[in-house]
Amino acid sequence: MRLRLEARPAPSRAMLWLSPLLAALLAAVGGGVVFALLGHDPLVALGTLFLAPLSTLDGLTELGLKATPLLLCAIGIAVGVRANVWNIGAEGQLTMGAIAGGGIALAFGGEGRWWVLPLMLLAGAAGGAAWAAMPALLKTRFNAHEILTTLMLSYVAIQLLGWLVHGPWIDPEGFNFPQTRMFDDDALLPVLVEGSRLNAGFLLALLAVPLAWLLLSRTVTGFRLRTVGQAPEAARYAGFSATGAVWFSLVLSGALAGLAGVLEAAGPVGQLQPVMSPGYGFAAIIVAFMGRLHPFGILGASFLMALLYLGGEQLQVSLQLPIAVIGTIQGMLLFFLLGADVFIDQRLVVVRDARHA
Amino acid sequence: MSSGVAVSLPRGVLPPRLSLFGISKRYGAMLANDAVALNVAPGEIHALLGENGAGKSTLMKIVYGVIAPDAGEIAWEGETVQVADPNAARALGIGMVFQHFSLFETLTVAENIALGLGSRQGLAALTAEIRRTAAQYGLAVEPGRHVHHLSVGERQRVEILRCLLQRPKLLIMDEPTSVLMPQEADGLFVMLRRLAAEGCSVLYISHKLEEIRALCTAATVLRAGRVVARCDPRVETAESLAEMMMGGALARTHRPPAHAAGAPCLVVNRLTLPAGEPFGTTLRGIALELRAGEILGIAGVAGNGQKELLAALAGERRSAPGAVLLEGRPVGALGPAARRARGLAFIPEERLGRGAVAEYSLAENALLTRVDGVTAPRGLLDMRAVNALAARLIARFGVRCSGIAAQGRSLSGGNMQKFIVGREIDAGPRVLLAAHPTWGVDIGAALAIRQDLMDLAAAGAGVLVVSEDLDELLEIADRIAVLSGGRLSPPMPVAEATVERIGLLMGGAERMVHAPAA
Numbered sequence: 012m013r014l015r016l017e018a019r020p021a022p023s024r025a026m027l028w029l030s031p032l033l034a035a036l037l038a039a040v041g042g043g044v045v046f047a048l049l050g051h052d053p054l055v056a057l058g059t060l061f062l063a064p065l066s067t068l069d070g071l072t073e074l075g076l077k078a079t080p081l082l083l084c085a086i087g088i089a090v091g092v093r094a095n096v097w098n099i100g101a102e103g104q105l106t107m108g109a110i111a112g113g114g115i116a117l118a119f120g121g122e123g124r125w126w127v128l129p130l131m132l133l134a135g136a137a138g139g140a141a142w143a144a145m146p147a148l149l150k151t152r153f154n155a156h157e158i159l160t161t162l163m164l165s166y167v168a169i170q171l172l173g174w175l176v177h178g179p180w181i182d183p184e185g186f187n188f189p190q191t192r193m194f195d196d197d198a199l200l201p202v203l204v205e206g207s208r209l210n211a212g213f214l215l216a217l218l219a220v221p222l223a224w225l226l227l228s229r230t231v232t233g234f235r236l237r238t239v240g241q242a243p244e245a246a247r248y249a250g251f252s253a254t255g256a257v258w259f260s261l262v263l264s265g266a267l268a269g270l271a272g273v274l275e276a277a278g279p280v281g282q283l284q285p286v287m288s289p290g291y292g293f294a295a296i297i298v299a300f301m302g303r304l305h306p307f308g309i310l311g312a313s314f315l316m317a318l319l320y321l322g323g324e325q326l327q328v329s330l331q332l333p334i335a336v337i338g339t340i341q342g343m344l345l346f347f348l349l350g351a352d353v354f355i356d357q358r359l360v361v362v363r364d365a366r367h368a
Numbered sequence: 369m370s371s372g373v374a375v376s377l378p379r380g381v382l383p384p385r386l387s388l389f390g391i392s393k394r395y396g397a398m399l400a401n402d403a404v405a406l407n408v409a410p411g412e413i414h415a416l417l418g419e420n421g422a423g424k425s426t427l428m429k430i431v432y433g434v435i436a437p438d439a440g441e442i443a444w445e446g447e448t449v450q451v452a453d454p455n456a457a458r459a460l461g462i463g464m465v466f467q468h469f470s471l472f473e474t475l476t477v478a479e480n481i482a483l484g485l486g487s488r489q490g491l492a493a494l495t496a497e498i499r500r501t502a503a504q505y506g507l508a509v510e511p512g513r514h515v516h517h518l519s520v521g522e523r524q525r526v527e528i529l530r531c532l533l534q535r536p537k538l539l540i541m542d543e544p545t546s547v548l549m550p551q552e553a554d555g556l557f558v559m560l561r562r563l564a565a566e567g568c569s570v571l572y573i574s575h576k577l578e579e580i581r582a583l584c585t586a587a588t589v590l591r592a593g594r595v596v597a598r599c600d601p602r603v604e605t606a607e608s609l610a611e612m613m614m615g616g617a618l619a620r621t622h623r624p625p626a627h628a629a630g631a632p633c634l635v636v637n638r639l640t641l642p643a644g645e646p647f648g649t650t651l652r653g654i655a656l657e658l659r660a661g662e663i664l665g666i667a668g669v670a671g672n673g674q675k676e677l678l679a680a681l682a683g684e685r686r687s688a689p690g691a692v693l694l695e696g697r698p699v700g701a702l703g704p705a706a707r708r709a710r711g712l713a714f715i716p717e718e719r720l721g722r723g724a725v726a727e728y729s730l731a732e733n734a735l736l737t738r739v740d741g742v743t744a745p746r747g748l749l750d751m752r753a754v755n756a757l758a759a760r761l762i763a764r765f766g767v768r769c770s771g772i773a774a775q776g777r778s779l780s781g782g783n784m785q786k787f788i789v790g791r792e793i794d795a796g797p798r799v800l801l802a803a804h805p806t807w808g809v810d811i812g813a814a815l816a817i818r819q820d821l822m823d824l825a826a827a828g829a830g831v832l833v834v835s836e837d838l839d840e841l842l843e844i845a846d847r848i849a850v851l852s853g854g855r856l857s858p859p860m861p862v863a864e865a866t867v868e869r870i871g872l873l874m875g876g877a878e879r880m881v882h883a884p885a886a
Contacts, residue, residue, distance in 0.1 A: 021775070232747055244722040245723070252703075
C-alpha cells in the first residue's frame with residue numbers, strides 16, 4: 012500500500028479556499044513549535060500573537076493601519092499575476108511613492124494649502140508607476156524578465172531613499188538623525204478614529220477592493236489581461252496585446268504600491284525615514300496568493316498578515332522575542348500555502364498493489 | 369477461450385494473436401471501456417472504429433501497457449498475460465506507432481532508432497540493419513539524415529521502422545494516414561499488407577472509412593466504450609460503417625443551389641513572408657483571390673506553410689499593407705482585432721488554448737472574439753448581453769454542454785469546435801478563414817460544421833478552408849488550390865480536381881503542371 016498524487020478531473024473549488032485556511036493553521040502550529048523551542052509557552056505566545064491585538068480598540072485600529080499598504084500592494088500584484096506579469100518589486104515602488112509624495116510635502120507643505128495632500132497622493136502613485144514602468148520597458152523592449160528587474164530596482168529605490176534622508180533632505184534641526192523634518196499638518200492624512208493612527212488612507216485601500224474586482228471581472232481591459240495571462244495564444248488570436256498587458260499591469264501595480272508608500276509617509280510616519288516599510292511590499296506577495304489573487308480574498312488575507320505584524324510587535328515587547336520570528340512565520344505561511352495548493356489540482360489516493368490481488 | 373466472440377479465425381488451429389476479455393476502464397464518472405472483447409488473428413489487419421471519445425485510444429493504451437485496466441484479461445497467443453508497461457508489451461512483440469511522433473529533431477534517424485531500441489549494437493551495424501529492413505518493406509528512409517529535415521511522412525516511416533526492427537507480431541497504428549499525402553498513404557498500405565502476409569497482425573485505428581474498407585479484413589466498432597458491432601469491412605459500405613459508429617442513420621450535408629461567385633472579398637498579392645520560427649516555412653509569392661459566396665479550399669500536408677499563411681491572413685503576422693486586401697481595402701499592416709472589425713473571422717486549428725480558453729466558461733469564451741458587441745460604455749462588460757450571446761450560440765449551433773457556465777475543457781472536441789465555429793459565423797463575417805475545421809471531430813459534428821460553412825458561403829460570405837482532409841475539400845469547396853513548400857498553386861474548379869492531380873501538386877509538382885509552355 013502506498014500513497015500517490017492523482018490529478019483531479021477539475022480543480023477543487025473547495026480546496027482553493029480551504030488551502031489558505033489550512034496554511035494559516037499549519038503556520039500557527041509551526042509557530043508554536045518555534046516558540047516552544049525558544050523556551051516560551053506556545054499557547055501564551057500564540058495568544059499574544061493572534062488574539063491580544065484583537066481585544067482592544069487600539070489593536071483593531073492598528074490592524075487597519077497595517078492592512079492598508081498590504082492591501083494596496085497585494086491588489087496590484089494580483090492584477091499583474093492574473094496577466095502573468097510578476098511584479099515582486101512592490102517594496103521599491105512603495106519607497107518611490109513615499110519619496111515622490113514626501114518631496115511634495117517638503118516642498119509645498121504649509122498652512123491652509125488644501126491641495127498639498129491630494130497632490131502628494133497623485134505624486135506618490137505617479138512615483139510608484141514610474142518606477143514600475145522601467146521593468147515594463149525592459150520587458151517589452153529587451154525581453155528582460157520582470158521578476159529580476161522589479162526586485163533589483165527595489166534595492167535601488169531603498170538606497171535612493173537612504174541617500175536623500177542622509178543628505179539633501181535631512182532635517183537641519185534633527186540632531187543629524189537620518190530623517191526629514193516632520194510634515195506640516197496639511198500634508199498629513201486625516202485620522203478616522205480619535206486617538207488612534209487609523210487614517211483616511213484605509214478608506215482608499217478599501218475602495219481599491221471593489222474597483223479591482225470590477226476591473227478584473229467586469230471590464231474588457233480586465234478580460235484582456237486575464238486572457239493574456241491564462242492563454243497567450245488565445246490572446247494573440249483574439250488580437251489582445253501582450254505588450255499592453257505588461258504595461259498596464261506593471262504601471263497599475265506600481266501606482267498602487269506608490270500610493271501605499273505615500274500613505275505611510277503622510278500617515279503613521281509623518282516624515283521620511285531611511286526605512287519606510289517593514290517589508291510590506293514583499294509580504295504583499297504572500298497576501299496576494301493567500302487571497303487567491305481575488306480582490307475580496309486579498310482583503311481577508313491582508314488582515315491576517317497585518318495581524319502577524321501587529322502580534323509580532325507585541326511579542327517583541329511582552330516576550331522579548333526577536334522580530335525574525337515574524338519573518339519565520341511569514342515564510343512558513345507561504346511554504347504551507349504552496350504545499351496545500353498542490354491539493355487544488357490533485358488528490359491523494361491510497362494505492363493497494365492490485366496486480367497480485 | 370470460452371468467450372463466444374464471433375470472429376472467424378483464418379488459420380483455424382492457431383489461437384488468436386491477441387484476445388481481450390471484458391476490459392473495463394473508468395475515469396471518474398465516465399466509463400471509457402466497458403467490458404470490451406476483441407480478437408485479432410495472426411496476419412490479420414484489424415480495424416478499430418469509433419468516434420472520438422468512443423474509447424479506442426484507451427483500449428490501445430491498455431494493450432500497450434501505458435495504463436492498467438480496472439477489470440478484464442489480456443491473452444497473447446492463447447496465454448493470459450499482464451502487460452505492466454510498454455517495455456513488457458514490446459517484449460511480447462507489440463509495437464505501436466502513435467499519432468504524435470516522439471523523435472528528437474536534432475538527432476539522425478539512426479540515432480533516434482538506437483535510442484528507442486536501447487540496443488547495444490554499434491551505430492554502424494544498426495545503420496546497416498535499418499537499410500536492410502527499410503528495403504525489405506519499401507520504406508524510403510536515409511538513416512544518416514537529421515530528423516528536422518524530414519517530412520511528416522518520413523518521420524512516420526522512422527517510427528514504423530523503429531517498431532519493425534523489433535520484429536513485432538502485432539503492430540498498432542493510431543490514425544496513421546491523417547498526416548500523409550495520398551501517394552504516401554498508398555505506400556503505407558503496401559507495406560502493411562506485406563507485413564500482414566508475413567504473419568504480423570495489425571491493429572489499425574482510423575476515421576477514414578474508405579481506407580478501412582480497402583485495407584482491413586476485420587473490424588470492431590466501439591461506441592461509448594462498448595463494442596457495438598463486428599464486421600468484415602470489405603463487404604460493408606462507408607455509410608453502413610459510419611452508421612454503426614454513430615448508432616443511427618447518417619445525415620448528409622446538402623449543398624445549397626449553385627450561385628454565381630461575387631466580387632473578390634479577400635485578395636492576396638505576391639505575399640512573401642520569411643519563416644517566423646525555426647523549422648517554419650517561408651511563404652513565397654502567394655497570390656489568391658477569394659470571391660464572395662464561394663468556398664476556396666487550400667489543400668496540402670501540414671507544415672507546408674498553412675500556419676504561416678493563416679497567420680498572415682488573420683493578422684497575427686503583419687505584412688505590407690497592400691499584400692492583403694479585405695473587401696478592397698489594404699489590411700496587411702493591421703492586427704487581428706482591426707481585421708475582425710472590418711469583417712474577417714477566423715477559426716484556428718487549435719481549439720483549447722487558442723480558439724478557446726480551457727479554464728474559461730463558455731460565456732467568457734464567447735467574449736474572446738466578440739468583445740465589441742457586448743460592451744457597455746466606459747469599457748464595462750454587459751454581462752447580460754455576454755450570457756445571452758453564449759446561450760444563443762449554444763442553441764443555434766447545437767452545442768452539447770451543461771450551459772453557459774460550462775468550462776471550455778469540459779466540452780468534447782467536437783462540441784468545442786461547434787461553439788467556436790458558431791461564434792465566428794454568428795459574427796456575420798464577410799470573410800471566414802477556417803483551419804482544419806473538422807480535424808479530430810466526430811462525424812456528426814463534422815457534418816454540422818461543414819453544413820454551417822456552406823450555408824455561410826451561400827449567404828454571400830467568402831470562406832477559405834485550409835484542410836488536410838481532401839475528401840472534405842472535395843465535398844464543400846468550389847475551387848481548390850494546393851499549398852506546397854510555401855507556394856500556392858493556382859486554384860482549380862472542384863469539378864476538375866482529382867485526388868491524383870491534387871496529390872501531384874502536394875508533392876510540389878505545380879511548376880511542372882502549370883509551367884508555361886516550354
